[in-house]
Amino acid sequence: MLNNSQYIKKLRNSGLRPTKQRIKICEVLFNTDKTFHFTINELVTRISKVSDDKISLATVYNTVHSFKKKGYLKEIPINSDQSYFDTNTSHHHHFYDEGQKNLIDIDDADVEPVKINTKIPGKRIKSVEVLVKVEDDKS
Amino acid sequence: MLNNSQYIKKLRNSGLRPTKQRIKICEVLFNTDKTFHFTINELVTRISKVSDDKISLATVYNTVHSFKKKGYLKEIPINSDQSYFDTNTSHHHHFYDEGQKNLIDIDDADVEPVKINTKIPGKRIKSVEVLVKVEDDKS
DNA sequence: CAATAGTTTAGAACAATTATAATGTAGAAA
DNA sequence: TTTCTACATTATAATTGTTCTAAACTATTG
Numbered sequence: 001m002l003n004n005s006q007y008i009k010k011l012r013n014s015g016l017r018p019t020k021q022r023i024k025i026c027e028v029l030f031n032t033d034k035t036f037h038f039t040i041n042e043l044v045t046r047i048s049k050v051s052d053d054k055i056s057l058a059t060v061y062n063t064v065h066s067f068k069k070k071g072y073l074k075e076i077p078i079n080s081d082q083s084y085f086d087t088n089t090s091h092h093h094h095f096y097d098e099g100q101k102n103l104i105d106i107d108d109a110d111v112e113p114v115k116i117n118t119k120i121p122g123k124r125i126k127s128v129e130v131l132v133k134v135e136d137d138k139s
Numbered sequence: 140m141l142n143n144s145q146y147i148k149k150l151r152n153s154g155l156r157p158t159k160q161r162i163k164i165c166e167v168l169f170n171t172d173k174t175f176h177f178t179i180n181e182l183v184t185r186i187s188k189v190s191d192d193k194i195s196l197a198t199v200y201n202t203v204h205s206f207k208k209k210g211y212l213k214e215i216p217i218n219s220d221q222s223y224f225d226t227n228t229s230h231h232h233h234f235y236d237e238g239q240k241n242l243i244d245i246d247d248a249d250v251e252p253v254k255i256n257t258k259i260p261g262k263r264i265k266s267v268e269v270l271v272k273v274e275d276d277k278s
Numbered sequence: 279c280a281a282t283a284g285t286t287t288a289g290a291a292c293a294a295t296t297a298t299a300a301t302g303t304a305g306a307a308a
Numbered sequence: 309t310t311t312c313t314a315c316a317t318t319a320t321a322a323t324t325g326t327t328c329t330a331a332a333c334t335a336t337t338g
Contacts, residue, residue, distance in 0.1 A: 017304055019316060040294080056318045061295070077218050077270050081326085082294060095259055106257060114269055115251035120234055120243060124276035130253055130269050131216050137263035156335055158285060179325080195287045200326070220295080221325060 014070045021055045025063050029073070035088030037076065037103045040064060043085075076103065077129055093130040106132065153209045160194045164202050168212070174227030176215065176242045179203060182224075215242065216268055232269040245271065 007026040008018040016022060028046050038046070044060055064085060067073045076084040078096050084103060093106040114128050146165040147157040155161060167185050177185070183199055203224060206212045215223040217235055223242060232245040253267050 017315065019303075021317070058296085058319080059317055062316080075218050077216055079214055079216050079218075079222055083218055095262070097259075097262065104259060106255065110255060110257040112251075112254035112256070114253055116245065116249060116269075116271055117251070118245060118249040120236075120273055122276055123234070123236065123273040126272040126274045128269060128271050130255075130267060132255055132267050133265040134259055134262040135265045137261055156284065158335075160286070197288080197327080198286055201285080 016066060016070070021059050022063055024051055024055065025060070025067075029067075029087050035086065035105070037084050037086050039082045039084055041082065078103070078131060091127075093132065095132045095134050097134050099135065106130070155205060155209070160198050161202055163190055163194065164199070164206075168206075168226050174225065174244070176223050176225050178221045178223055180221065217242070217270060230266075232271065234271045234273050236273050238274065245269070 004023055004027070007023050007030070011018040011022055011026070024047065025043075028043065028050060040057075040060060043064070044055075044057065047055055047060070064073060068075055068085065071089060072087075074086045074089050076086050076094060078084060078094075080101070086105075088105060090108065092108045093111050095104040095106060096102070097104075111130055114130060116125070116128065119125075143162055143166070146162050146169070150157040150161055150165070163186065164182075167182065167189060179196075179199060182203065183194075183196065186194055186199070203212060207214055207224065210228060211226075213225045213228050215225050215233060217223060217233075219240070225244075227244060229247065231247045232250050234243040234245060235241070236243075250269055253269060255264070255267065258264075
């Protein structure tokens with residue numbers, strides 16, 4: 001929930017030039033109290049709804065990837081025909097309904113800390129992500 | 140670790156006709172003590188190494204999908220440019236090294252049961268999958 | 279053996295994503 | 309300000325993984 005000058009500051013601080021496309025995308029992604037999930041296509045649709053001058057698809061891809069690299073977005077690890085991104089970069093998990101292709105956050109507090117009792121030599125754990133697949137409960 | 144007549148039986152029992160293509164794919168996937176991960180492309184390569192007559196790409200896709208549906212294979216939920224499958228259908232989890240695109244099994248016994256303290260009305264949990272992303276430990 | 283329902287196949291089609299290369303622009307230096 | 313340059317954007321082409329199609333093939337049943 002920032003205004004444009006704050007996005008500009010944020011972008012500059014992370015070494016990204018504050019172009020009008022990036023600022024627009026910041027607005028679409030972060031000008032809301034609620035975090036949300038999206039695919040590139042859904043983002044393009046959202047952008048076109050709030051703006052008259054459109055942003056090219058390539059730029060949307062580029063920007064989402066730089067934002068991900070800077071830690072402003074997370075990619076959600078599900079197998080799908082397209083990638084899902086999350087504006088909620090806090091540590092949390094997901095329910096996924098494969099039938100409806102519906103993703104729902106699971107608050108970190110609702111998942112007991114996952115203990116991994118093994119490790120790989122020379123590697124450090126970067127993240128632990130839990131994906132809970134759900135289906136209709138027809139019982 | 141079965142011989143062909145056992146694959147034939149297995150296929151028939153699950154309502155799949157035991158064609159020579161499916162039997163060949165069974166051999167490549169299941170004639171080993173160790174379970175493993177693969178992409179469709181890697182599977183095609185493996186097949187071509189042990190067999191002279193090739194199986195069309197469409198058939199490999201079809202077969203992997205039917206085997207998945209029958210529960211002989213699992214798909215591993217990671218974001219990648221291609222899908223990963225696992226011949227280990229037991230309940231277990233994965234380490235994933237994004238840098239090297241390397242997947243490693245985590246034995247179920249090495250992960251404390253994941254407790255989810257929330258639920259979605261009308262939905263039932265189908266699976267809980269833990270993906271542990273790792274990176275080089277340069278400490 | 280004949281009928282038929284399920285399979286395989288090559289290749290086309292498709293969809294998501296990435297690459298290309300020309301044009302545009304932000305920010306720094308003069 | 310003007311100029312310069314490195315970074316960004318763009319339209320479009322190319323690429324890649326996957327699915328579709330429809331014709332040929334084959335395992336199974338009667």
